[in-house]
Amino acid sequence: MRFLTLFLTLFLSFQSHAKLDDGIYANLHTNQGDIIIKLAFEKTPLTVINFVGLAEGKKHSNIQIGKPFYNGLKFHRVINDFMVQGGDPKGNGTGGPGYQFNDEITDLTHDKGGILSMANSGPNTNGSQFFITHTATPWLDGKHTVFGHVVKGMSVVNTIKKDDFIRKVKIIRVGEKAINFKTDEAAFKAYNEKFIDLEITIKAKKREKLISFVKANYPNAKVAEAGHYVQINQTGTGDSPKSGDLVKVHLSIDLDDGTNMREAGKPLPFAAGS
The missing domain is CATH 2.40.100.10 (Cyclophilin-like)
Incomplete structure (x- = not known):
C-alpha cells in the first residue's frame, strides 16, 4: 500500500x-x-x-x-x-x-x-x-x-x-x-563578478561620453575635486564672501539632452562654503 x-x-x-x-x-x-x-x-x-x-x-x-x-x-x-x-x-x-x-x-x-x-x-x-x-x-x-x-x-x-x-x-x-x-554558490559568484564587470564598463562608457560632451561644449571647463566640471565665463567683482555668509546666485541647469531643469532668473540663496 x-x-x-x-x-x-x-x-x-x-x-x-x-x-x-x-x-x-x-x-x-x-x-x-x-x-x-x-x-x-x-x-x-x-x-x-x-x-x-x-x-x-x-x-x-x-x-x-x-x-x-x-x-x-x-x-x-x-x-x-x-x-x-x-x-x-x-x-x-x-x-x-x-x-x-x-x-x-x-x-x-x-x-x-x-x-x-x-x-x-x-x-x-x-x-x-x-x-x-x-x-x-x-x-x-x-x-x-x-x-x-x-x-x-x-x-x-x-x-x-x-x-x-x-x-x-x-x-x-x-x-x-x-x-x-x-x-549554487559558485554560479552566483561567477555571475555576480560578470555583472560587476559589466557595471564598471557601462559607467566607464558613460564617463567617456560625458568628457567628450564637456570638451565639445565647454572647452575651458575644469574638473572640481568632487568630480564635476566647472567653467567660469565671467569673473565677478567686489569683495569675496566669507565662509558662512549668505550669498545669492542665478543658476540655470540644463541636461545634455537639452532638458532644462532650472531656468535662470530667480536667485538661489545659500551659505558660502556649504
Whole structure:
C-alpha cells in the first residue's frame, strides 16, 4: 500500500509537470495552496540563481548550508489590490540572507497580476525578500527586478493574508537548458563578478561620453575635486564672501539632452562654503 501511494504521488507529480513548457519553475507550497511561478533565468540569471540557490539550500547565507531558506517563512506584508511579500527570516521586513546584490533591470515589467519581483530598500539592495503582485504596478518598473510570473495558482496569491506562510519551495526544471543551469554558490559568484564587470564598463562608457560632451561644449571647463566640471565665463567683482555668509546666485541647469531643469532668473540663496 505504501509503495502504491508513493507511485501514485510520483505519477501525479509527473503528470502536472508534463504540462509545463521548458523552463525553471518554483512551486510555492503555502498554507493556502500551491503557487507555480515560471522564473526568468535567461533574462535575470543572477536573481534566479540567488532565489533557487536559497530555496534549495545550495546558496551560502546566514543560515546553515543545505537548509532550504524559504521553508516556513511568513508573508509578512500583504496589501490588498497591490501585492504579497515574503522571504524575510525575521518576518518583519528587516531581514535577509546576510548579503546584498545588484538589480537586474530588463524589459520585464510589472504589467499584470502575478509578477514575481525582488523587494528592496533602494537601488542594488536585493537579498531574499520578494513580492508577487495582485495587479499591474507600473510605478515599480526600473526600481525592482522582475524575475518571474505566476503560471498557476493566482487565486491562491489573491487569498493570502498577512502571516500566511510558505511550507516549502520546490524547484522544477523542464528541458535541457533548465536542467543545465547552475544555481549554487559558485554560479552566483561567477555571475555576480560578470555583472560587476559589466557595471564598471557601462559607467566607464558613460564617463567617456560625458568628457567628450564637456570638451565639445565647454572647452575651458575644469574638473572640481568632487568630480564635476566647472567653467567660469565671467569673473565677478567686489569683495569675496566669507565662509558662512549668505550669498545669492542665478543658476540655470540644463541636461545634455537639452532638458532644462532650472531656468535662470530667480536667485538661489545659500551659505558660502556649504
